[in-house]
Amino acid sequence: MSELTSDAPIGERPDRPLRVAVIGAGPSGFYAVAALLDADLHVSVDVFDRLPAPYGLVRYGVAPDHQKIKNVCRVFEKAARDPRVRFFGNVEMGRDLSRDDLLRLYDQVVYAVGAQTDRRLGIPGEDLPGSWSSTEFVAWYNGHPDFAGADFPLHHRQVAVVGIGNVAMDCARVLARPAEDLAATDVADEALEVLRASRVTDVHVLARRGPAQAKCTPPELKELGELDDVDVLVDPADLEDAAAEGELDRQAEKNMALFQALAERGERGSRRRIHFHFLVSPTEVIADDGAIGGLRVERNRLLADAAGRVRPRGTGDTFVLPVSAVIRAIGYRSVALPDVPFDDRQGVIPNRDGRVVEAAGSTAVRPREYVVGWAKRGPSGLIGSNKPDSQQTVDAMLEDRKSLPPAADEAARRPAAVTALLAERGVRWVTFADWQHLDALEVARGAEQGRPRVKLCLVDEMLAALDAAPAEV
Ligand code: NAP
Numbered sequence: 001m002s003e004l005t006s007d008a009p010i011g012e013r014p015d016r017p018l019r020v021a022v023i024g025a026g027p028s029g030f031y032a033v034a035a036l037l038d039a040d041l042h043v044s045v046d047v048f049d050r051l052p053a054p055y056g057l058v059r060y061g062v063a064p065d066h067q068k069i070k071n072v073c074r075v076f077e078k079a080a081r082d083p084r085v086r087f088f089g090n091v092e093m094g095r096d097l098s099r100d101d102l103l104r105l106y107d108q109v110v111y112a113v114g115a116q117t118d119r120r121l122g123i124p125g126e127d128l129p130g131s132w133s134s135t136e137f138v139a140w141y142n143g144h145p146d147f148a149g150a151d152f153p154l155h156h157r158q159v160a161v162v163g164i165g166n167v168a169m170d171c172a173r174v175l176a177r178p179a180e181d182l183a184a185t186d187v188a189d190e191a192l193e194v195l196r197a198s199r200v201t202d203v204h205v206l207a208r209r210g211p212a213q214a215k216c217t218p219p220e221l222k223e224l225g226e227l228d229d230v231d232v233l234v235d236p237a238d239l240e241d242a243a244a245e246g247e248l249d250r251q252a253e254k255n256m257a258l259f260q261a262l263a264e265r266g267e268r269g270s271r272r273r274i275h276f277h278f279l280v281s282p283t284e285v286i287a288d289d290g291a292i293g294g295l296r297v298e299r300n301r302l303l304a305d306a307a308g309r310v311r312p313r314g315t316g317d318t319f320v321l322p323v324s325a326v327i328r329a330i331g332y333r334s335v336a337l338p339d340v341p342f343d344d345r346q347g348v349i350p351n352r353d354g355r356v357v358e359a360a361g362s363t364a365v366r367p368r369e370y371v372v373g374w375a376k377r378g379p380s381g382l383i384g385s386n387k388p389d390s391q392q393t394v395d396a397m398l399e400d401r402k403s404l405p406p407a408a409d410e411a412a413r414r415p416a417a418v419t420a421l422l423a424e425r426g427v428r429w430v431t432f433a434d435w436q437h438l439d440a441l442e443v444a445r446g447a448e449q450g451r452p453r454v455k456l457c458l459v460d461e462m463l464a465a466l467d468a469a470p471a472e473v
Contacts, residue, residue, distance in 0.1 A: 024055020
């Protein structure tokens with residue numbers, strides 16, 4: 001660090017730290033915070049989330065029966081407890097703070113907003129009641145406030161899950177596994193009740209390509225085969241065709257071995273079944289008196305495109321799967337932020353190595369604006385993939401920091417300016433200490449039932465719990 005002279009660049013004097021706003025308190029946001037804290041610099045970071053609870057996808061996306069994955073929150077908690085970091089939960093960009101506010105209050109702004117919505121199939125009937133996106137279903141069973149009270153009546157016997165990525169595996173597993181397996185997790189209470197009463201017996205997983213192109217990872221596929229009282233059904237003929245396709249990568253090889261073992265095991269008379277259907281694409285969700293009367297699917301064959309990528313092509317041969325509910329697990333999309341560029345085709349904030357640019361393919365960088373995570377690269381990768389991704393963006397920020405001019409209004413860069421503005425606007429923000437109180441409350445409620453936590457699922461419920469908290473909180 002250079003000498004502490006009054007004209008030293010921003011971040012090189014303790015009285016003028018680099019002021020950064022991170023919009024979104026999920027994994028990519030917290031990995032960016034951690035990378036900033038590790039830099040040899042004076043930094044002061046404010047993390048905003050529109051929900052009172054931090055941790056984004058870890059709290060609201062990771063399946064309740066994957067509790068171990070949630071241990072990564074310890075890393076994020078360590079960053080959040082650092083005195084250089086403040087958490088502002090229940091503060092929404094666009095509602096409580098504008099882009100202009102952020103650029104006035106901070107030297108640099110990082111968008112870490114993830115991918116909040118789902119991709120669409122674009123077929124008739126997609127919006128019928130009983131046709132759900134995995135975004136909705138996953139958020140609901142994880143107790144996300146936006147989906148509390150959502151209606152997922154699982155009184156159908158046959159359900160289709162479209163897609164064969166890990167989200168599809170999560171959905172199929174949660175639908176098929178005995179609800180009592182989830183009773184000891186942090187699944188939302190309301191979802192647990194519905195899953196306990198579920199009449200689902202058959203879950204149909206639909207892959208538009210073959211088993212060798214399945215996006216799910218081997219541990220998740222293996223887990224399906226290990227569920228109690230669930231048969232996983234794979235047609236051996238589907239594997240023979242795939243075997244003729246030639247060389248496979250490691251994931252495909254492992255998946256194929258698992259599919260092979262499942263095909264050999266066959267049906268064992270379990271209470272529930274997961275059926276894998278390969279080389280099929282939905283073409284219509286069939287309406288039946290306002291409900292779903294089935295899912296029309298078309299058989300595909302595979303063709304390699306010019307780049308050698310194996311693509312599905314419809315054959316015109318269709319049939320109807322007799323399902324009464326459909327979950328589309330075909331990938332997530334980011335949502336545009338007010339006044340921030342958005343690439344509608346890719347569903348991301350256009351950027352170059354994390355620096356926001358004016359439009360997809362543009363080289364015109366928007367100074368002082370950055371992006372990380374799924375909003376940067378699209379919805380792929382495991383939670384840990386966000387670490388190097390966020391580091392790349394932070395490296396760009398640190399590079400740019402060296403030539404940051406002083407702010408037009410230096411007083412606005414003081415931490416107190418943020419709280420003053422939020423207070424003036426009547427925003428009820430949730431601090432990290434507040435969150436720790438809510439966290440302790442959830443864990444205590446869970447302990448009474450032998451569960452890791454019982455989630456507070458409504459924003460009002462969380463705020464009321466804080467209102468009722470002892471004064472020292
Ligand atoms: P994903 O891995 O990209 O899988 C999406 C699936 O949807 C693919 O099978 C894809 O088929 C299919 N699909 C896309 N468009 C389709 C269409 N129009 N019609 C039919 N099928 C279509 O996405 P994801 O499952 O949402 O997962 C997102 C990321 O989170 C992944 O990196 C995943 O590994 C990760 N994740 C990890 C875990 C875990 O570790 N347990 C859990 C959940 C999610 P094609 O392959 O043919 O495109």
